[in-house]
Amino acid sequence: MSISNTKDLLGQLSQLERTVSEFSFEELNAAEAKELKSSFNTFRSSLERHIYAPKTDHVVSNKNEGSVTENQDTSEKQFIAHVSHEIRTPLNSIIGYANLLKEEKLTRGQHKKVDAIQFASNTLLKLINEVLEYSKLSSGNNNFETVEFNLHSLLNDVMFLCETLVMDRKIELLIDIDENVPKIIKGDPSKLSQILLNLLGNSVKFVHQGFIKLEVFTKQRINNECLIEFSVADTGIGISKEKIKTIFKGYTQAEDDTSKKYGGTGLGLTITKEIIGRLNGEIEIDSTIDSGTTVRFRMPYAIASPTTVPSKSLKKVTKNDNSGLLVGTEILVFEDNKMNEHLIVEQLTKWGCTVHADVDLDKGLYLLSSRKIDLILMDLKMPGQNGFEVSKAIRNHKNSNVNSVPIIAFSADFTEQDSKDCKEIGINDFLLKPYTLDDLMSTIVKNKKLNTEHQDFASILQKPMIEPKETTVIDLNHLMKDCFGEIDMLNELVKLFKLNAIEFIGNVKIHLKTENLKEIALSAHKLKAGFAMIKADGMRKLIVELESSCKTNQFETVKELYELFLNDYPLLEENLNSELEIMNKK
Numbered sequence: 001m002s003i004s005n006t007k008d009l010l011g012q013l014s015q016l017e018r019t020v021s022e023f024s025f026e027e028l029n030a031a032e033a034k035e036l037k038s039s040f041n042t043f044r045s046s047l048e049r050h051i052y053a054p055k056t057d058h059v060v061s062n063k064n065e066g067s068v069t070e071n072q073d074t075s076e077k078q079f080i081a082h083v084s085h086e087i088r089t090p091l092n093s094i095i096g097y098a099n100l101l102k103e104e105k106l107t108r109g110q111h112k113k114v115d116a117i118q119f120a121s122n123t124l125l126k127l128i129n130e131v132l133e134y135s136k137l138s139s140g141n142n143n144f145e146t147v148e149f150n151l152h153s154l155l156n157d158v159m160f161l162c163e164t165l166v167m168d169r170k171i172e173l174l175i176d177i178d179e180n181v182p183k184i185i186k187g188d189p190s191k192l193s194q195i196l197l198n199l200l201g202n203s204v205k206f207v208h209q210g211f212i213k214l215e216v217f218t219k220q221r222i223n224n225e226c227l228i229e230f231s232v233a234d235t236g237i238g239i240s241k242e243k244i245k246t247i248f249k250g251y252t253q254a255e256d257d258t259s260k261k262y263g264g265t266g267l268g269l270t271i272t273k274e275i276i277g278r279l280n281g282e283i284e285i286d287s288t289i290d291s292g293t294t295v296r297f298r299m300p301y302a303i304a305s306p307t308t309v310p311s312k313s314l315k316k317v318t319k320n321d322n323s324g325l326l327v328g329t330e331i332l333v334f335e336d337n338k339m340n341e342h343l344i345v346e347q348l349t350k351w352g353c354t355v356h357a358d359v360d361l362d363k364g365l366y367l368l369s370s371r372k373i374d375l376i377l378m379d380l381k382m383p384g385q386n387g388f389e390v391s392k393a394i395r396n397h398k399n400s401n402v403n404s405v406p407i408i409a410f411s412a413d414f415t416e417q418d419s420k421d422c423k424e425i426g427i428n429d430f431l432l433k434p435y436t437l438d439d440l441m442s443t444i445v446k447n448k449k450l451n452t453e454h455q456d457f458a459s460i461l462q463k464p465m466i467e468p469k470e471t472t473v474i475d476l477n478h479l480m481k482d483c484f485g486e487i488d489m490l491n492e493l494v495k496l497f498k499l500n501a502i503e504f505i506g507n508v509k510i511h512l513k514t515e516n517l518k519e520i521a522l523s524a525h526k527l528k529a530g531f532a533m534i535k536a537d538g539m540r541k542l543i544v545e546l547e548s549s550c551k552t553n554q555f556e557t558v559k560e561l562y563e564l565f566l567n568d569y570p571l572l573e574e575n576l577n578s579e580l581e582i583m584n585k586k
Contacts, residue, residue, distance in 0.1 A: 016040070016094075016117070016121060016124060017040065017044065019113065019116045019117050020036060020037065020040045020094075020117060035097070036094075036097055039090055039093040039094055039097065040090070040094060042090045043087065043090030043091055043093075043094065046087060046090065091121060091124065091433075092340060092343075092433040092435070093337075093340055093343055094117070094121050095118065095121045096340075096343040096344075096347065097343060098114055098117045098118045098121065099118075099347075099436070099437050100343070100346060100347065100350075101114050102114050102115075102118070103350070144188050144191060144278060144279070145188050145190075146186055146187060146188065147186065147187075147188070147189065148184055148185070148186050148304040148305075149184070149185065149186075149187070149189040150183055150184055151181065151182065151183060151184070151185050151216075151228075151301075152177060152181075152183050154189055154192065154193060155175065155177060155196075155214070155216060156175075156541075156545060157193075158193055158196045158197060158200065158214075159173060159175050159200075159214065159544070159548065160541050160544060161197065162197070162200045162201070162204060162212075163528075163544050170208075170209040170210075171204070171207055171208075171209060171210060171211065171212060172210070172211040172212070172551065173211070173212050173213075173548070174211055174212070174213040174214070174548060174551050174552065175213070175214045175215075175216075175548050175552070176213065176214070176215045176216070176552045177215075177216045177217075178215075178216065178217035178218065180217060180218045180221075181216050181217060181218050181228065182218070182226060182301075182303045182304075184303070184304040184305060185226075185228075185301040185302065185303055185304055186301060186302040186303075186304050187279070187299070187301045187302070188279065191275050191279065192299075194272075194275065195230075195272050195275055195276060195297065196214070196230065196232075198269075198271070198272045199232040199272065199295050200212065200214065200232055202269075203232060203234035203236060203293070206234070206236035206237050206293075207234045207235055207236040207237075207292075208236075209235070210234070210235025210236075210292070211233075211234065211235055212232070212233070212234045212235075213231075213232070213233045213234070214230070214231070214232055215230070215231040215233070216228065216229070216230050216231075217229055219298055221303075224302055224303045225300065225301075225302055225303070226300070226301055226302075226303055227298055227299070227300050227301075228298065228299060228300075228301055229296060229297070229298045230296070230297055230298075230299075231294060231295070231296045232294070232295045232296075233292065233293070233294040233295075234292050234293055234294075235291070235292040236292055236293055237289070237290065238287045238288050238289040238290050238291050238292055238293055239285070239287040239289070239293055240287075240289055241287075244285050244287060247269055247285065248269050248270055248273045248283075276297050276299060279299050279300075280299065280300055281297055281298055281299035281300070282297065282298055283295065283296070283297040284296050284297075325445055326348075326351040326352055326353050326441070326444060326445070326448075327351070327352030327353075328352060328353075328354070329351075329352070329353045329354070329374045329375065329444070329448055330353070330354045330355075330356070330371060330372060330373050330374050330375075331348055331353050331354070331355050331356070331373070331374060331375045331376070331377060331444070332356045332359065332364055332367055332368065332373050332375070332376045332377070332405075333345065333348075333355060333356065333357040333359075333376075333377045334359060334364065334376070334377065334378045334379055334382065334387060334390055335357065335377070335379045335382075336379060336382040336383060337379070340379075340433075341357050341358065344357075344377065344440075345357050347437065347440065351441070356371075356373070360385070361385060361390050361393055364376075364390070364394070365393070365394070365397065365402060368394065368397075368399075368401065368402040368405060369399055369401065369402055372401075373405050374405070374406075374448045375405065375406050375407075375408065375444060375447060375448045376391075376394070376405055376406065376407045376408070377408050377410060378390065378391055378407050378408065378409045378410070378427070379409075379410060379411065380409050380410070380411040380418065381411050387409060387411075388421055388422075388425060391407050391409070391425050391426070391427055392425050394407065395425055395426045406428045406429075406447040406448060407426070407427045407428055408427075408428060408429045408430070408431060408443055408444070408447055409422055409427045409429070409430045409431070410430065410431040410432070410433055410435070411430075411432070411433065428447050429443055429446070429447050431443055470537075470538030470541075471536075471538040471539045471541075471542055471564070471565075471568040471572065472538070472539070472568055472571040472572045472574075472575055473536065473537070473538055473572075473575070474534045474535060474536045474572060474575050474576050474579065475534070475535035475536075475579075476490065476494075476534060476535070476576075476579050476580065476583060477535075478535055479493065479533055479534060479535070480583065487583060487584060490580070490583065491580065491584070493533070494534070494576065494580055497530040497533065497534060498573065498576075500526065500527055500530050501527065501530070501569065501573070503523070504523045504524070504526070504527045505566070505569075507519065507520070507523040508520050508523060508524075508562055511523075512558075512559065512562070515555055517550040517551075517553060517555065517558060518550070520546075520550050520558060521547050521550035521551055524543050524544075524546050524547035524550065525547055527543055528540050528543045528544055528547065531543060534576065536572060539565075539568065539569070539572055542561060542564060542565060542568075543565070545561060546558060546561040546562065546565070549561060
């Protein structure tokens with residue numbers, strides 16, 4: 001990798017260094033500043049060492065040129081994978097400590113600086129991920145799967161995620177799925193999501209006002225095989241005809257100043273085209289400067305039975321929903337990096353866990369034999385005895401209390417061979433560094449050993465047998481923070497939200513009679529921000545779908561969604577009142 005190809009990484013590095021330095025010396029005490037700076041310096045040194053390391057020039061004959069080039073390609077791919085691991089490990093500490101800092105009682109100015117650290121860190125992580133993805137695709141190491149999935153659910157989930165990016169902008173986000181598009185198909189859902197999010201994400205980045213529209217229809221259908229075309233059209237800045245010819249080349253962006261203004265490595269479309277090509281598809285771009293761009297791609301799929309695949313929800317396990325589930329959980333941590341070990345111990349301790357760290361295999365086996373350990377967190381790439389070997393020793397132990405404890409592996413990189421080794425050994429799950437607190441929480445909750453004692457049965461029986469419907473769930477904690485803990489301000493905002501909901505119900509009732517979908521869409525657009533405010537993600541998703549159906553003239557769908565809203569909103573408001581009452585009593 002040449003220095004020019006890492007310009008974006010180095011630019012983000014400089015920005016991050018300035019922010020970390022300012023925050024460390026202005027807002028932290030000496031010990032905290034030292035810890036944060038130490039983490040960053042390790043990260044910076046690792047990156048600069050690999051980028052600026054002197055290279056020896058070799059003069060080769062034409063006869064050997066092919067083999068030398070092949071060796072250089074292999075070395076570059078190994079180098080990229082190694083650098084990715086080296087950067088991810090300290091970056092995990094930077095992101096992790098920034099997350100912990102954000103939970104402290106900070107001033108508004110301190111919050112802004114932590115937000116800046118998180119933004120720069122996550123931007124850098126995205127750049128690293130793109131370079132690594134490009135390297136994997138180039139070397140043929142990227143995994144592709146063929147499974148049955150619900151295409152319509154995937155498309156709606158993708159659009160829901162994009163909605164979160166355009167909430168505060170004058171952009172209409174539209175979707176039109178033709179009735180001839182099958183619901184259940186066979187293919188790689190994660191790669192299709194990656195393609196769509198990449199293309200829609202580009203549109204979000206380059207559109208300042210107007211619309212972004214995703215259209216999907218079946219181009220061709222023979223028996224149980226079909227060719228599906230996806231079209232992403234926008235009213236963005238556009239691309240010149242000359243630049244379209246090179247837009248799919250690596251490290252290329254439409255204009256010289258695009259990277260400076262909008263960021264990125266210029267690898268997004270290269271990766272997208274490579275994935276589409278691997279899936280036997282094709283992609284094309286039409287664009288006009290200052291008018292907009294349309295990207296079309298077609299891919300073949302097999303049609304599956306509509307009864308085999310359940311519809312999945314976007315709802316994730318969150319810390320607020322499940323932090324109580326971890327109180328008293330005993331977790332054994334194998335981690336050689338002291339900074340990362342300290343970070344994870346602090347994270348888990350905040351959630352009420354009992355954590356055993358700074359252990360080797362012998363000490364770990366003793367703890368597993370003598371205590372009721374619920375879960376093991378295992379760093380795979382430890383020096384000496386690595387995580388695979390330690391996990392294998394645990395799984396081969398004669399004591400069933402030892403060999404049955406769930407193991408979650410984590411590492412800064414994860415190869416196809418690692419995946420096979422994990423399955424063969426019996427490792428239960430995997431976290432890629434850096435991970436978010438929500439990722440850590442949801443993975444632990446999903447995998448921890450159920451040591452249910454007799455006294456737990458009463459609390460289990462008290463729980464409702466039916467989980468609350470997604471469209472009725474709310475969370476006021478985030479809004480309370482936005483109100484700086486002032487309960488009067490919170491009450492006023494909730495009151496305004498309820499008035500908006502009543503106004504929405506009245507407007508839709510009137511405009512359904514005249515089939516005025518434009519006015520209904522405006523009312524829905526106004527209300528969805530309110531649901532985002534109270535973290536009612538399920539109901540907000542319904543309103544987004546209702547608004548989208550209005551814009552694509554699907555009158556019957558609008559009526560059905562409105563009936564669902566009328567049925568579920570009273571339950572949502574009841575939950576809202578209950579939570580508000582609890583907060584008023586505090």
